[in-house]
Amino acid sequence: MIFLYLALALYLSGVAVSSNKELSYWIAFAASISSLIAGMSAMINSFSSPGFSIMPGFSISVGLDATSGVFLVVASISYLALSFYSVDFGKLFSRKMAAWFNLSLFGMTLVIAAQDSVNFMIGWEVMTIGLFLQILERKDSYEDAFRFLAFGEASAMALIIGFAALFLSSGTVLIKAGVTATPFFLVMVTLGFMIKMDIFPFHTWITGAYSKAPSNTAALLSAPLTLMGVYGIVRALSIAGYSDWWGIGVMAFGAVSAFWGAMQAAAERSLKKLPAYSTVENNGIILTAIGLSAMAGASGSQPMMVLSRFAFLAALFVAFSHTAAKSLLFMSVGHAKESLQEESIDNVRGIWSNVGGIPAFGILTSGLSFSAFPPTIGFVGEWMILEALFQSYKFQGNAQRLLTAFAGILIALAIGLAAFSMIKLIGYTALGPDHGKKAHRFPSLKIRSSEVFLTALILLSGIFSPFLVKILGYSNFLGGLLAVPDPLLILSSNPIFGVVSPTMFVVVVGFLFIVPYLIYHRSAKKARRVQAWNGGQTLTEDEYFTVPAYSFILEYILRKVYRTKEKRMGYTVEVSNKDLAEYLYEVLDKFVRRLSYLVGRTIMNGKISLYILYIIIVFVLAFLL
Amino acid sequence: MIRAVGIAGGDQDKLMLHDGKKVWTTSEKSGDEWITGQLKLVADRDTGIRGQEVFGDGVFDFRYGPVTGGIIESGAYHLFTYGERILCVNVDWSYKRRNLESSAIGLGLQDALNVAESVCGNFAFSHSLAMSRAIESALSIEISPQLRKVRIIALELERVYNHIYVISQLASAAAQKVMVSHLQAIYEDLLRLNNDFFGSRFLRGFNGISGTTRPFNDEALIHLSRRLGNLSDRFEYLYERALESENFMDRLHDTATLDSDKAEKIGVTGPTLRATGVREDFRLQDPDYEGLRCATSQMGDSLARMEVRAEEVFESVEIISDMSGELKELRDSGIAPGAGNKSALDGSGSGIGYCESPSGLLAYIVELQRGKISSVYAATPSIFGFKAITESLLGNIFTDFPFAVESFGAYFADAAR
Amino acid sequence: MKWWPFYGLTRRLTERTRYAKDMTFPSASRIFRKSLHIYPIDVGNANDLNFDMRALQAPQYNIHRFGIFFADVPRHADVLLVLGRPTEKMVPVLLETVNQMPGPYSIVSIESERDRRDIESPGGVDIDNLQLPNLVAHITDYHEPRDIIAVLLNLMGKVN
Structure with missing residues (x-):
């Protein structure tokens, strides 16, 4: 428990000392170790902080159980490596980056530790905003950062609606197994988490944001952030069954x-x-x-x-x-x-x-x-x-x-x-x-x-990996067969359906390939080295097989799906693909633009009387609700 | 010094001549962009052909050659591509350059013929024939009807084995193993036929000025046409079955298509031009070829070129048979082969000689001084063939490459000289 | 539907000629007794040698029965057949090709008699001046494919 508090506190202090980038990343590293320990201990013994009541029925708390412990361990491994990496890598970027880096890690840890929807949403929003600010680090990344934010907020909106539904059906903000949930809750939060997991067709923002963001941010976006979506779905499933x-x-x-x-x-x-x-x-x-x-x-x-x-x-x-x-x-x-x-x-x-x-x-x-x-x-x-x-x-x-x-x-x-x-x-x-x-x-x-x-x-x-299976508590999927000793074989079902043993694979490959290779390497004569054969001439710089050429045949065969266009304008040629999902957003974008234009013309057309009427109606509606 | 630039179609009136500054032509197309294009083509003829360059993301130069298993000759294709699609083709035959034209200067007439035969071994007789016609025209030598007919037999034999070779190469590209083996057997038999009757597998060293270097026996020629007829039957049998193989036809159909306008603009002749539907053949101008059918096809793709070649094989076999018969008639009616005017061989002058080689019109222009070559220029069909390859390959994909290239019958040796 | 294997067998295309001749050069490594992979490289011949390479694959000779095969790249070949007299531009290419050959290998240079005789002052480079390693034979009087088969059989230490 103490390690969880320590981790959260350290992340926040990391934000505070961001004037010293290096120190800030070191603090993030220390916090990651702390959260790793917290996760590991939670896998053995789950714990929870005393509830803090902000309103009747609104008791909020943090804590970790076995499931969130596993996810926190996995995420912490990523935090650990990334924060240590950023001590050096962060030197290439501004001081603010260190602050937002710590902030987003704080948000993610809070998401996993949250035992109620309020804490969860706070963590969720902090994480999204922290990452949004990191994407903004590079110039001309506004559009991509805002696209990320738009999808992030769409996800948050779906989650808020889902949690509101949960609150209505169960009368509590707690998110743990046992509270009554409706299918509507499950649908809404699944939608929210799927958006975070970059599931098709909610993935169109990734190409811009990942490539514009510094690599440590891109890693955060790709690995722990989507892991939060997975965690959310697992958590929602444990509530709804x-x-x-x-x-x-x-x-x-x-x-x-x-x-x-x-x-x-x-x-x-x-x-x-x-x-x-x-x-x-x-x-x-x-x-x-x-x-x-x-x-x-x-x-x-x-x-x-x-x-x-x-x-x-x-x-x-x-x-x-x-x-x-x-x-x-x-x-x-x-x-x-x-x-x-x-x-x-x-x-x-x-x-x-x-x-x-x-x-x-x-x-x-x-x-x-x-x-x-x-x-x-x-x-x-x-x-x-x-x-x-x-x-x-x-x-x-x-x-x-x-x-x-x-x-x-x-x-x-x-x-x-x-x-x-x-x-x-x-x-x-x-x-x-x-x-x-x-x-x-x-x-x-x-x-x-x-x-x-x-x-x-x-x-x-x-x-x-067989030991990993054991640690996760799935020992019934382990066994032994023929020459493979007992816990080293992973079984896909019980009774046996399929088996694999990476451990034995390494042993066998090591024996069959590496040992003969070493023996050969000792006795082999010195080999004559020549350049790659290419028609009797050395390959020149412009003769190397390029990356677009590597996959062109695939794009051409699936040109209907890739929307492959081969264009030739005078001396220049171009092959372009388009993600079909983007058409969806183009239509949506067009619709919204048209709608806002229509709304703007009918309501905000400069007539003060109409505008006042609109304000009054909104005010009355808000009051009534 | 006058140089031949190119030949549009088989009509000798359309032969273009230039001396580096001025262009002479009897064609109605004179002075238009066609000539400018041809001049550029011929200006680069010692090194190769460069296509329209392209740039773009991922575009690279896929070099094929100078040593590959696919093309046995030493020359290089540079295929510019962003993967599979061919966007620009450069052909580089400078590896094969042997400066044969300049090495012929100062040689005696028979030696010069031998040099012409060394330009391209598989067109040896065509080169020799065009050169000897140029020399005979320069020295105003009349040749006997017997010699004309024997030369036609040799020329048609050359056409037959070259066409069979091209078809076997196409079948080989399509992995038609059985057909390839049988075609190669026919091809080897044809080469042996050449050896038996003309003393050389590639018909080299047989032709001479106003005569042949070795006596020919018209009795034996009858025997030749019989053996040839047998080979032609074997070929026909295979060819008819090849046309039923959808697998094979599909690779050739719509590959490297050339329309007649483009073909004429390039100046390409021979089976390539005839496969676009143009009925042009230099042999149509020759009275000895009376009644030539002149096979054509419409599509202009690799399949059409193969069809034209196969038709020409059958026609050439008939021509050889007719010529052998006519030779026998000439002997029976007692007309002795004229020896030609040997005294004229020391003369001077200049002349142009043409012949329809297996891949198109071949022209030689020679200048003689006292029985020695003082200048020689060869307009070979392969230069135009390669130009046609570079144009027609655009937009095709890599796997079409062998089907396109082999069907044109263009050879680096012929182009590079 | 045609029974092509029977058609092929009934034609009896493979000839029963004795190709081997007495040669003055020694046979190559004993490991080539059963199989020999050859790679032809054109260094500037008049194209008739190239055409004869195709003829060499004809069923009449049926070189596979001797264990002779064409390789697709020099890296897979045991014997390099150098066809013609090298032009100057092909010399570095030829040297690189030789460099790519795996040992033990042999090089056989083939020039058509006519090409040598016809050109009194031939251009290009004399292959003997290139000092190619393992150049076991330099055929200057080439006439027909059986000349090549004779050399190859001799290299294999075989008498057909």
């Missing part, structure tokens, strides 16, 4: 979102927009898993409860892997971006040699995690979601079966496309040929340390 229709609806959104994010990422050329769309994909996968969990849980029979629990475990794993890997990805990408001062994937090639091995390895590890490459944690998470979806035959209803099967197809496609886009990102940036671009040097010891920390975390948590 499992229901079939909710599961179906959420799963449809999740699966479409996963596919859409992966598809857009595959065609993306910008260094930070690609991870942005990957966020959409991963949150889609998480939402699908939660939806499946709810659908299976709603039936209540024993085998379905097992499936429900496994799907929930999958959601937790994907959420954890996404938070860790996306933080690392944005950190490494930001490191490279600031070193080379470039935006597009094409122009930051050869990070390995011109920026350094650590950021390159960070991009490599996180990219492999998103591509579901064993033994990373991402592999375990995505294996789990697919295994869960494969069990669609267990459902009784045809609608559930069909939907689950289709969701499985979309998720499988999404994972495939994610591998496609991540290979693009890794292949061009981390491992690409160095074009001799001079990297701009800045102190980066702490940046590197954070990158190493998360890289190790992704690999180790993947390798030792």
Whole structure:
């Protein structure tokens, strides 16, 4: 308990001492450690502060239970790495950044710790505003920052309506299992949280905001912020209970979102927009898993409860892997971006040699995690979601079966496309040929340390994922089979449906590949090295295969979905895609403009009498209500 | 010094001549932009062709060559693209430049013919024929009807094996393995036929000024036309079945399409022009080719070019058969082959010679001084073929590349000289 | 529907000629006894050698029965067939191609007799002056594909 208070207090003091950037980030780091400890202790023993009554029926408190403890631990790992990273990285940006950084972390911690809707909304708004102010850091980012804010406030509005409905039905502002909830509450808060999770079609703001924001902010936007949405949905579900229709609806959104994010990422050329769309994909996968969990849980029979629990475990794993890997990805990408001062994937090639091995390895590890490459944690998470979806035959209803099967197809496609886009990102940036671009040097010891920390975390948590399953309290999904000793095998169902053991994978691969390689390496003769074969000539600078060319064939085949346009104007050519979801907002935008014009002409047309009448009517209405 | 620029269509009246400053033409198109375009084309003919450059995000130069498994000849294609779509094509044949025109200066006539044959081995007889016609025209030598007919046989044989080669290359690009093997068998048999009757697989060293370097036996030629007829039947059998393969046809159909206006503007001749529906062939001007059908097709795509080539194979086989028969008739009626005027070989003068090579019209312009070459210029069909390739490839995608390039029958050796 | 395999078999296209000749150069490494991958590189010939490379793939010769195959890149090849007399611009390209060959490898230079004879003062570079490593044969009197097969069989230490 004390650590939670300490963390919240430290974040606030971090805002206060922001005149000293470095100190402010150090305080954020200390606060993250404190919140990590708080989360860990909550996983063992939940605790709660005494209620503080502001009005009759309005008793507010903070506290952590096992669920929020897990989420706080996951988020704190990201805070920890990001605040340490920002000690060095923050030097490139203004002092205000440190204040807003601390402020948004305070908001997020409060969201998780809130036990009532008032605290929750305070945390929610502080977090949104803190991040909004961070996006404003760069020039010409007003439009993107305001788009972020607009979506943030839309989310807040939906949440306020939802919580109001909850208050009406239960008579309390508490948000915990046991209070009576209506389906309307569930729909509204789900909408609010889905907007925060960048679920299709509420994701259009991400490309602008992620790419304009400094990388530590982008990491906050992508990893912990969307995690708050996941946490919110899990919390809302614990209040409202499992229901079939909710599961179906959420799963449809999740699966479409996963596919859409992966598809857009595959065609993306910008260094930070690609991870942005990957966020959409991963949150889609998480939402699908939660939806499946709810659908299976709603039936209540024993085998379905097992499936429900496994799907929930999958959601937790994907959420954890996404938070860790996306933080690392944005950190490494930001490191490279600031070193080379470039935006597009094409122009930051050869990070390995011109920026350094650590950021390159960070991009490599996180990219492999998103591509579901064993033994990373991402592999375990995505294996789990697919295994869960494969069990669609267990459902009784045809609608559930069909939907689950289709969701499985979309998720499988999404994972495939994610591998496609991540290979693009890794292949061009981390491992690409160095074009001799001079990297701009800045102190980066702490940046590197954070990158190493998360890289190790992704690999180790993947390798030792059976223990992670145990810590999360799902020991019934562990077992042993044949030569694999007991807790090292993860089972996707009970009785056994599918199994995987990343630990044994590492042992076997290590034995089969690495040992022979080492033996070979000792005895091998010195190899003659030649340049890549290219028609008998050295590749010149303008002959390298470019990033747009890598994905053009995909864009061309799916040109109806990508809205691919090939334009040729004289000497210049251009290929452009457009996210279909943007059309929706264009229509909305047009409608609002027309409406405001109409309203403006009829009411605020300069006639003072009409205007007074309008004020009186509004006043009377407000008074009556 | 007069130089040939280009030939629009097969009509020799449209031959354009220039000396670097002035342009002479008998064409009604004189003085228009066509000439300016041709001048530019010929000015760069030692290095290659550059297309309209493009810029944009992600546009890069996909170099194909100079050493690749796909194109055996040493030359490079630069395909500018943002991925798959071909936006601009540069062709670079400078790797193949051997300065053969200048190395012919000062040579005797037969040696000069040999140099002409070295320009492009698979068009060796066409080059030799055009050069010998230019020399014979410069020295006003009349040649015997027998020689004219033997030359036609050799020229048509060259056309047959070149066309079969092109079709087998197209089939190979479409992975029609069985067809490729059978076509290659026919192709190898044709080359052996050349060797048996003319002493060289590529018909080199046979042609001479006002005669041939080795005696020809018209009895044997009858035998040749019989063997050729057999090969033609085998080809027809394969070709008819190839046309039924949708797989194969689909790759050729609508690939690298060229319309007749564009083809004429480029100045391309031969099967490429005829595949756009234009009935132009230099052989139509030649009285020895009386009754030439002159195969044409309308679509102007790779498929149309293949159809024209296949039709020409059948027609050439018929021509060879007719010529062999006519040669026999000439002998039977007792007309001896004239030896030609040997004393004229030491003369001076200048002349132009043409012939319809397998890929289009080939022209030589020579100047002689006392029996030695003092100037030579070759207008080869491949330069125009490459120009057509660069124009027609635009907008196509990479996978169409072999189907487009092979169907034009343009060769770096022929263009680079 | 045509039974193409039977059609092919009944035609008996593969000829039974003895290609091997006595050669003065030693055969290459013993590892090529069963299979040999060749890569032709045109360095400026008159294109007839290139046309003969296609003819070499014809069923009459059926080089696969000897274990001879065409490679797609020099990196997969055991023997580099240098076709023609190198033009000056092709010399660096040729050297780079040789550099890409995996060991053990051999280089065979082939020039058509006619090309050498016809040009009294030939341009380009004499391949013997390039001091290419492992240049085992320099054929200057090339006539037809069986000349190449003879060299290759000799390299493999084979008599057909």
